[in-house]
Amino acid sequence: MADDTAVVWFRRDLRIHDNAALLAACDADELLAVYAFDPREYGERAFGGRDSFRFEKTGPYRARFRREAVADLRERLRDRGSDLVVRHERPEVAVPAVAEAVDADAVHYQSLPVPEEVDVETALRGRLRDLGVTPSRRWTHTLYHPNDLPVEYTEISDTYTRFRETVENRATVREPLPDPDVPDAPTEEVDAGSIPDAGALGVDEAEDDDRAALAFVGGETAALDRLDRYVFEEDRLREYKQTRNGLSGQGFSSKLSAWLTEGCLSPRTVRREVERYERERVANDSTYWLLFELIWRDFFGFQFAKHGTDFFRRGGIRGRDDIHWRDDDEQFGRWAAGETGVPFVDAAMRELNATGYQSNRARQNAASFLANDLRIDWRRGAAYFETQLVDYDPASNYGNWAYIAGVGNDSRDRSFDVVGQAKRYDADGEYVARWIPELAALPAGAVHEPWTLSDAERAQYGVRLGVDYPEPMVDPTDR
Template sequence: MSKKILVWFRNDLRLHDNEMLVEAIAKSDSILPVYILDRRSFGETKYGTLKTGNIRAQFILESVLGLRNALKQIGGNLLIAEGSPEDIIPQLVQEYEITEVYHHREVAREETHISTLVENALWKLRVNLKHFIGHTLYNKEDLPFPIKDIPDAFNQFKKKIERDSMIKPCFAAPDRINVAEVIDWGTLSSLEDLDLLPQQKDQRADFEFWGGEAEGLAHLQKVIMVMQQAATTKNLILASKLSAWLAMGSLSPRKVYWEIKKMESVPNTKAMFNHILLGLLWRDYFRFMFKKYGNTFFSPDGFGSQGLVDVANEQENFNKWRNAQTGFAVVDAVMTELNQTGFISNIARQTAALYLINNLEVSWVLGAAYFEEKLIDYNPASNWGNWANVAGVGNDQKSKSVFDLDKNIKNLDPKGNYAITWAS
């Protein structure tokens, strides 16, 4: 009997640097690439927000179709189904006589719970679910410490892994693929099918995101072109905006690292290189913190206590904040940009969070849940980890004192132009 491996794609929608895909091709006669649209990822949360808003939903749909097109170009395809993975994958295993299932391991509670449900269902069929790690710059097994001993302070984490760990080279993208015979590869739902409306482009936005590996790789090259032009501009630091493709796994963090590292010798690019690398390291840090501490990051009290919460006016204040109606110009500008585009800079995120927590005295988890809905580059570890830190309930309690709203506003909008541009 021929060996068939089902490759379950989740937040890893790419061909390049995809160990799971490379190994599946090498160890099978044919593979069955599968993406499952799980409606639970588009429902309402207990905070009254959506798990996925229209902007990120559109980006996800584009990313899935981008993967299907990429697979078609090398002789394959992507089976697209809608429903619960724990129901659909066992059905596919039986229908196509699958011998093993591959997928990338996640770290947040909902994603890992679904993996467990799938694993339990496959166990009844005596089929193995093999886990791969492909979301981080540094592999877990290459860290200079076990997960339980990872330093809580980011600077210590950064110092130790940069000194004692290595970043592995990328896996090459396959150029040919042999897939199982499938009569109906399925169609992908539209935004309307998900009860969401398309977002109208805001003319104030200076950038437009399009989902998919090809778009991500093309944008990475544009970032590198900017770095090349930096030979005549000292200390150039621009927002790379690579995070949306990294969040969907359409770009590998190692691919980003090795591509920008080629620019290391170009004059005046060091600041930009360090800026991008720092972002990749923060992504790794929060992901490993989630591995270390599990779901503590989703608790309102986290590792400490936020402090005052104005329970009586909390919902009203939260609504003013998310609707950009606080009356505080810079914060309203940040929230308008977020609502209209799905993307704001890191300092803008901190500014909005500090105002919600300290000035409006709203529980930080409401803000984190709203960012989950709105951010095009949302990933659980970075979003909830960053919010917990700003609220002073993160695992590194020494970071409480590093956030300053007035300082943030001066850096974000020193001349007041940002507030004017994004006045709602």
């Protein structure tokens, strides 16, 4: 039986297409949509738990992207004769207040796996039940639905390869849901509210940099445009596996992650478009590899549903106590600022700070240097990425950092030979030269190892280590 009046609470599902929570809510006679900018997601906060530290929760690039995504969702709902109520308040306060104002029968929303998000949902459900309003949750964030997994999510393998083989052989991906017909809003007067600017959220304004790989614009409209551009318009998918380790430019990878994270784009829609591409153009290792990466995203999402807060401990889900993690503010600050004296790491961090983005290859090397070369608490690095990344996904970010640090889902040594990686993936030195202009005059053979130059060569190229560019923090030859 349909509700007379429903509220749909948008979270990290900022889209109309393939949205189970929205579709269920649209069965009601009347519908009002709500989004709440949670103040706890902005500004400085304590990491929490043992060995806590303080960090900025959300930086300027993700904050801007999210505001754009909410604005785009509001416009898309208005185009359908509806609207989006926006609040700058804790969701467990804002959403029940709106539900009470319109005498809603039910609130429909997305359920998420990360402990902070689970806590918000739990608080919301309690308040709704106190009001006599039915909470109704849907899982909308992964490629595979948890009900379609061959085993309960609590029993899934902690090894990616085993998880992937299991779901590929014993599970199916549901087809994307249709776009709904959105009912009229309730007749009760509810202030639509305004989208808070950066100052109201307590974050700096994002500054554009013309060296950025891509200008990330938030919202479902931009998400669908990017998917079509990468897959069909530019026909990049056929070479994805070969180009995905690129470092500069917009076309070497799909760069769908920011839209997937905020839910502007459904992973099932991505899969559908990949399959259409395979039917219409070509099916090869590259077309499969994009789906392979989506399964990685699922893997970490379900891992967080399984292990919860264990992922945020120094010893990770493996409870390791045999690694001596250090807390060194000076060294951490040099890493974060891109002043380690190791060009590949510094280029990666300078790109992150200037644009909110790094390629996957750059992320792995920057993370490995902090966790494995400096042995600084890996969670500080993960939290810094949480602040800066436009495409920060809680499960993927902390899951990958734990993986690199040796406390997560892989028992192997994940330490990277950063200089070797630089020579392999930035052989011409173009990436380092782009982000470290003080090294741009160096020949490709020296740009990744300026410490190998003679005094005469340094003078020739105008590079004084310790003056123009830092001496390396560690002995690069000590591998």
